[in-house]
Amino acid sequence: MAVIDLNCDMGESFGAWRMGNDEAVLDHVTSANIACGFHGGDPRTMRRTVAMALARGVAVGAHPGLPDLQGFGRRNMSITPDEAYEMVVYQVGALAAFAQAQGGRLRFVKAHGALYNMAARDAALAGAIAAAVADYDRSLAFVGLAGSELIRAAEKRGLRALGEVFADRSYQDDGTLTPRSQPGAMIESVEDSVRQVLSMVLEGRVRAVSGREVPVQADTLCIHGDQPGALAFVQRIRQALAEAGVTVRAAAA
Amino acid sequence: MAVIDLNCDMGESFGAWRMGNDEAVLDHVTSANIACGFHGGDPRTMRRTVAMALARGVAVGAHPGLPDLQGFGRRNMSITPDEAYEMVVYQVGALAAFAQAQGGRLRFVKAHGALYNMAARDAALAGAIAAAVADYDRSLAFVGLAGSELIRAAEKRGLRALGEVFADRSYQDDGTLTPRSQPGAMIESVEDSVRQVLSMVLEGRVRAVSGREVPVQADTLCIHGDQPGALAFVQRIRQALAEAGVTVRAAAA
């Protein structure tokens, strides 16, 4: 039986600044990637977002990022693997504490933004992030770009690796995402997105921009919460998944 | 049999900036209050300080502070109890993660600087900090100024409360410290300090500036690591404690 997890970044408000539409999105996803204070999020926001996720039975994940509040963790930084290890242990522990204080449990870790993107291509960084998670708690699941160094690193350290796929990004022959700088990187049509998701979930394949069908490990689908049409899209995709007999549930629960 | 714990703040370096003499001090104390990144400390320093403490069998404690790096957590801030709760859960979880990732365990929590001083007098703040620790892990010990609101708050929440005493500060008739702004607040003589410590540890009493003997709960003695003469003082106090038959060991282990 086909299953898929729907994950969404959240808890990215900071102090007096609001971001996202967490409360509404939480009703539609099964996993919450919660910011841990380095790129967004603050102790209050983390506490509240964890509470909202636990109340809805949504799996709580840590979403650690680079120490770059002003750049929202989206700017590459030349950090060492040791620095990556340390910033992940710190942030994962901080978020896990809010889950534990509320009688819940942290379920998974997914790196944020530039940390995720750099590590997807860099085995040393990916290895350091996976080691941080494994050293902290070997029972946590580890979300990474399907087919990337993140997945390889997690498997090597005995973590349960969850391949993340995207509805609105096109793929290349080697199973990687088409860089945003290239034409055709974004899938604009909702129905094309839906078709791509169904193919990935039901057949474990995606049609690359070249037309070739390439294999992809689709454990969890990234949902964007804070864009116009985001809620409509997640409702549409859930309807299509239901019609195709796909079970939507948290991968790490 | 009389016992006392010797605790010292450490792990307060930040990035390229060094502070303290942690490696040397760790050989002489039994508990390490390790900064958690808000007033000092960073993920790398936390990891290393935890490793050094675990290697020496020194009890690992979290030392959460106000979010005031520039002021080193020493400036009072008008935070709400909820904000105190949240910043303590965050920082305690972050530090505990480094202990856990290294196969060790967090043993206790002691608030830092202005957070400690404000909460010692403010029952609502003290209650919030104690609740944060109790909600996170009821088995942790809680260090607070002997006789202060911190101790009352910890006991109320079922935490093991450890009264902290000072060798170089004089006491008032109500068991509180003489404010630094008043004459006689600091005990300058090493031998007077030693005498005060022995009286507190052996008899549970301290001679206040008025001359009255007042009761005090001496579970852990604060050692200052980063001052001229600090190492000589801790060696002198350990010698005096040994001669008096007092066992020096971690209170929370």
Added chain:
Amino acid sequence: MAVIDLNCDMGESFGAWRMGNDEAVLDHVTSANIACGFHGGDPRTMRRTVAMALARGVAVGAHPGLPDLQGFGRRNMSITPDEAYEMVVYQVGALAAFAQAQGGRLRFVKAHGALYNMAARDAALAGAIAAAVADYDRSLAFVGLAGSELIRAAEKRGLRALGEVFADRSYQDDGTLTPRSQPGAMIESVEDSVRQVLSMVLEGRVRAVSGREVPVQADTLCIHGDQPGALAFVQRIRQALAEAGVTVRAAAA
């Protein structure tokens, strides 16, 4: 001839987080208090906000705050007068640089949030802030709560002091604002607000909550930009001022 300045806090976005409705508000006010990076604002936001203000002929002001991004500069901190002096020189210089780089000029300084409120009552803090501005550029105007220590401090240092008044806050017999913790602190009715503004601007008096008429120096009126009804209110007040023959223009230009 009666004149009044309308000032509004702006440029308080930070990184990926948006705050306020600056572009719309700028069409209705005559002075912009632009955040300088400590409580809100970042270099990009400062550059853009200064550009928008200069393009509309709105007077550019620096709005320095406490170093408390997470608390948006609204939490009191026990800083020394020297610390206040230094954080004001730093922030004022940073904002002035953006004005100068665009061929414009900084016109005034108004402290933000807790820094403003603490200094309004504390002569030493107010003196330090005024000294920072005077030392940096004696030609700058200095906005402070009408009748407060801020005004006295600015006058003492030879700065042009501009008394700030509020449309939605009630006053006490001594000319200070009724604390928000007390009933009747906020004026809920738009027409009561308009009446209070006209009395302050035309007669230099305000009816205190006791019913007494007390004198007030009304040079600049604080407009809140980021609240429901804010734009409607500023349009209503401008209409009332026009009907009463009051000229609306920047006080520091």
Added chain:
Amino acid sequence: MAVIDLNCDMGESFGAWRMGNDEAVLDHVTSANIACGFHGGDPRTMRRTVAMALARGVAVGAHPGLPDLQGFGRRNMSITPDEAYEMVVYQVGALAAFAQAQGGRLRFVKAHGALYNMAARDAALAGAIAAAVADYDRSLAFVGLAGSELIRAAEKRGLRALGEVFADRSYQDDGTLTPRSQPGAMIESVEDSVRQVLSMVLEGRVRAVSGREVPVQADTLCIHGDQPGALAFVQRIRQALAEAGVTVRAAAA
């Protein structure tokens, strides 16, 4: 007549953390590159360092860095040219304010760490930094690695460009520094360093690692303040320069 400027990074303490030996170094150099708060430095340190430099007649320079306190501005970050422009305007204005408040003047700008190194090779970044300085104050001098994009960018914008040279780094045939990752990058011998400096200052040439003599524009020599032997080296180099008849004075005064 041959002249050379001796510049040194300083004002890099932060809050409770001390760094460097500024007071001693200031007696031996002619230009002070003062940190502006992003990679190091804080308002108090900036004020004091400016005061010490002005008191000794040492030229005051701004030393803006990346917003990376934890990494001391030494980690490359993928910032846009606009972001570079904005962070330079901000920091230069902040530092200039302390000079102006003390009756002095900012004389020059030199970027710090990773910002300097990235821009030395990247014309777009270098152009943005030079534009920030030129837009702010066209009379400022601009220090950059001799022969690098920084120098080209400054000249293009009409700034006075000052070529910086190094005593302890070897050069390549194209006039760039040998990367630290390569053997022979560092010149270990004091006398070799002295010889290299005299050749650069007196003849405008440096012997590259290949043995070739290559031209170099030596306006200012970088002095490291915070290393063992730093003070001894600067005294030795000043003696050698004096014996060779070279005048040591600030380039931007």
